[in-house]
Amino acid sequence: MKSAKTSGGIKSALELAMERMQQKQGDVVPLTHDQKLAIAEIEAETKAKVAEEEIMSRDRLRAAQASGDAEAARVVEEEIRGEIARLRERGESKKAKVRRGE
16 A cells, blocks of 8 residues: 555645645754753753843833833833843754754
């Protein structure tokens, strides 16, 4: 009995998804155990840094809100969001390097 791939029959959703991903990214290589550990460590580190930033900036945000200056509070909120976004982007960049084997 031939599989759906070789006979041109109906393909499963998984097969279709894998084909689309392969078209976009090329061959998909499974991660090694060490890569998975490294990615998990990067994720934990990034999560900790984001939490630290949120805690450290809480007082600054409260002070800006207490001053009654809505514009200053908005600016502080934007700065905090920007820093958190940068931390997350650095984490994603590190994970991408691990996936590429660098």
